[in-house]
Amino acid sequence: MSHRESDRRQFLKKSAATAAAVSVPYFLTGQNAAAADEQKANESNDRPIVGCIGTGSRWHAVGPNAMQLGDVAAVCDVDANHAAGAKKKVTEIQSKKGSDRQVDVYEDYQKILDRKDIEIVTIVTTDHWHSKIAIEAMKAGKDVYCEKPLTLTIDEGKKICQVAKETGRVFQVGTQQRSEMGLRFLQAVALVRNGRIGEVQNIAVAIGGAPACNSIPVVDVPSGLNWEKWLGQAPLVDYRWAKNGNTVNTRCHYEFRWWYEYSGGKLTDWGAHHVDIAQWAIGQSEDGMGPRSIEPIYAKHPVDFKDGMPVQDDRYNTATQFHIKATFGDGVVMDIKDSHQDELGFDNGIMFMGTEGRFLVNRGKIVGAPVDALKENPLPENAIAEIYGGSMPARGNAHMANFFEAVKTRKLPISDVFTHHRALTTCHLSNIAIRLNRSLKWDPQTEQILGDDQANAMQSRDARKGYEVTV
Template sequence: MSPRPSDRRSFLKTSVATAAAVSVPYIFTSQDARADEQKSSESNDRPLVGCIGTGSRWNAVGPNAMQLGDVVAVCDVDANHANGAKKKVTDIQSKKGVQRDVDVYEDYQKILDRNDIEIVTIVTTDHWHSKIAIEAMKAGKDVYCEKPLTLTIDEGKKICQVAKETGRVFQVGTQQRSEMGLKFLQAIALIQAGRIGDVQHVAVAIGGSPTSNSIPVVDVPSGLNWEKWLGQAPLVDYRWAKEGKQTKTRCHYEFRWWYEYSGGKLTDWGAHHVDIAQWGIGQNGDGQGASSIEPIYAKHPVEFKDGMPLQDDRYNCATNFHVKATFDNGVVMDIKDSHQDELGFNNGIMFTGTKGRFLVNRGKIVGAPIDELKDNPLPENAIAEVYGGKDPARSNAHMANFFECVKTRKLPISDVFTHHRALTTCHLSNIAIRLNRSLKWDPKSEQILGDDQANAMQSREARKGYEVTV
């Protein structure tokens, strides 16, 4: 969506004041510190890490990375986030006896240009993930990137291509594969052990996106480079409002509810639950995936035409939805905001097989097959085998798995290839509900069949200067 003429004038007006503050990227470095870092890296087997994106989610990812490596630089287009991250890194590392200057950048290329940095964490908005990740791999960095990895199917294809070409280790931040009390690993182990027979149906509940009233145009906050935050997305005004106790905005955290920057709950939580669901039914490998996507119903907070929202002043992702995905192996997956059957649940995955069923989410794993474990437990190594022979029963397991793979050069537990297959189902679901029609998908050629308009929505047009190239 392009801003209306009046909006563009407003954008330019509100951006002028910010431009003075951000036109010269903030870069704080120390030549002596850089020399000290190089010496330290030669004598210390802890990898040096650069953190790209330091908003709310980074407050978990960053400290987890600091348990296993030393952060030497942070980057964010919001100077408030970047400077806060520098302080947090300095405080955490100094308590561990690590005395390092931490460089602060606005431009992530400054991190990718550094030869001393081996690993980058990417915890930006979803629409920035792919460009940064691809350029990081091509710059020789191993990557830990938060989910959902991509905004479009085409971005996933490109990431998989570059990962193969560069051989970089890449972990996606789908922590359900490592942590959450091992409930999801137990679920996969149960299925692989044949405890529910052949899986026939999967019900996935992931919640619906919130709504907002019309969000007014306001001045860009001090320290935020709004134009760079938008990146590949269309140039629009900054919007912010307070509705009761909730903040409504196009920006930090709330970007999830705008198709321009994310995919609503279908990618925000689908990245977790659809991933586990496809793992459970054996449909996350190369050439696998759904063959048809049928939108049963969907409710959006704004009107759509040709798959595009007609209003730009409020959230536009689906608040309620039901999508039916059918796989070539005969399994049907119903993806809903919530399931209202006799076992109605608002979040989780219900696996149903020829011998029984069970429900798993972050709080519990329940059902007759679980009860039967008291008398017929899984083999002692069953979960470890699901986890690639490693022991996931430890703190910080997901990040630890990544750092281990950086050393061994093996595929981590949440690799880009399986994640791309799961997200493809999520992206196809969004395309189907935005166009309000069923889609036929060829998972081998990765093309939508007989629908040029839908196929075009595998990608998006990037704003000039922010293209994603391989």
């Protein structure tokens, strides 16, 4: 038996075992599924109590989604302006439902974790805060919904997986492509797993490039923002902000994505979505799975680097252009790029290519000959349900509904921390490779970079005193 055939058989066995392990009860599939779930929860008077940690721009989707299925008792943010806005929004939404629940506001997330009445927390902070809060939340007995990308480093992912196993808490990662987007991505996974493109040979993942900017001046910290606490584990630096036309450049809030100190640029921001789907489709997100080698074909950064660290601190520093080649144990090659162009043409999405065809999937479409062939040869009736753990996603608010159902049943949600960690490891390894400008060998079973001590050390970061991520 060849190594590729052995890996494929192992994948199929693991897929069957995983489907059984994550099987969850049937989700409503009618147009009013979310409303029906909410009505049922209201009638039984057992809606979980939720605390919201981090209430910036992304929370304005996550928070209301959680309020369809639970009641928010407290909000927390180191920016008082965000927190005040969140309280107002929660109060308005819940009062329309006839609730007069008091909504408390905190700057310190520990206040939420200390509350015995709060069962669930949503974490919608900057990336570099996710792991510390999530670990402490699980230890405090809370179930967790955390936005992606889950971690700042590979080491943080290992720690989250350890604590999730030790505590048995339910943990959903906010990779909504696993549940929503018109089910296109679930259909893509089903096409691959049902052999509709034969043996997968190559996957092109296009995720866009990060922006660059000119030098950003040091300015006073805005009123209401606790800048020292916002920085958390990252180095203590000056606050920078500038506006050029309609474009805001800053070290803070949304633009934190373009600083390696707080995130991983597009490789983790969008890689957390598309690399996740790609590895899920080919069975490379399970324990012991992942790439064997990472090769940086090219990368362009807006600043210079020394020993893998940016030497300028006054402008964005994540890669603006890149092409990384990740090779997996079964021989599949994944090309992770800022953009990809061929006769189908796309600049964001996933192209699956096999011995018997290829197709493209992104948030707007799923196209290609294997997709066209479904008209005459549809997928098996339960193909997508099997991918989704034995049931179809709810129509409307599916990802949050899957999480709340898992909280009730204590089953793994569809986007669990273990598979997310494996997919995000590929993204983190890609960043390490382009920052050091050299290829890496990775052992996915021991989760170690082979023969490169400097690169291996970059699996973790030194945290500022008082903000360490510990288990």
